[in-house]
Amino acid sequence: MKKISPKPPFNWEHIKGFCESLTDDEDSLTREMVACIADKWSLWTMSVIAEYRRPMRFSRIMENVAVISQKSLTKTLRGLERDGLITRKVFAEVPPRVEYAITPLGAEMLNNVAPLWLWVAKSVHRFQGARAAFDGRSV
Amino acid sequence: MKKISPKPPFNWEHIKGFCESLTDDEDSLTREMVACIADKWSLWTMSVIAEYRRPMRFSRIMENVAVISQKSLTKTLRGLERDGLITRKVFAEVPPRVEYAITPLGAEMLNNVAPLWLWVAKSVHRFQGARAAFDGRSV
DNA sequence: CCGTATCCAAGCCGATACTG
């Protein structure tokens, strides 16, 4: 696969061309993985695990992902494990112990999301302004 | 073995620091805008309008965003307009005409999403592999 | 042509209770 310039200009035509070379299945999975990024809990959970820098137990993750419910955390973790973004290791002990860790693929994903997130965060005032203008119009 | 980006401009710690300088409102809006990226229709609709390169009518957008329903398209367009990503211009004609166009902010957003999307698309086989391995384990 | 209004089915998510 050809290398692309690491800086702009990334343009939409380029990516579109590449995506059209994917099969329907591949394209579908691509969308699904992008959707995962905006999932309510997935990215947050991943970053918590990644920052911990060592295997992290279920209960400790739960403490750090604010108000997530046990059910949602379980579901989120299973999804991340399935997609190879984290690992899950069960220890046959009493009481049970389960440890989660970020994978290289997961870390790579975080690194690829970071610039976008940063851009959005830095643009937040423009979005606020747009909303204020929009809401103001209908008064 | 694929090489991992040698942590150029961005790392997760950096973004985290920046985000913590945001107010709760700003942080909340940031998350909302990131979520918009993974919305089922938003990004697709934006790219269709952006590629058209000139004002685009409602019905033409609908033709190009595959099987979207009228209701969902209306809702998506309103959201994008509210956030300043597209413009909406109504012409007082019979029959009515409404034209949509991408804004500079919207174009910027597409350019910032492109690298991430491309990375996901190029990594799609690794995700497929992870899923195959995961599903295979439970057989 | 470009919507809005209404109904309905599916799915998410939290709360709670229970298990190995």
Place this chain on the structure above:
DNA sequence: CAGTATCGGCTTGGATACGG
């Protein structure tokens, strides 16, 4: 400790009908 099972409220999105 780390889940699973179940229920119920809430949101989402398609289908349809209708309005300006």
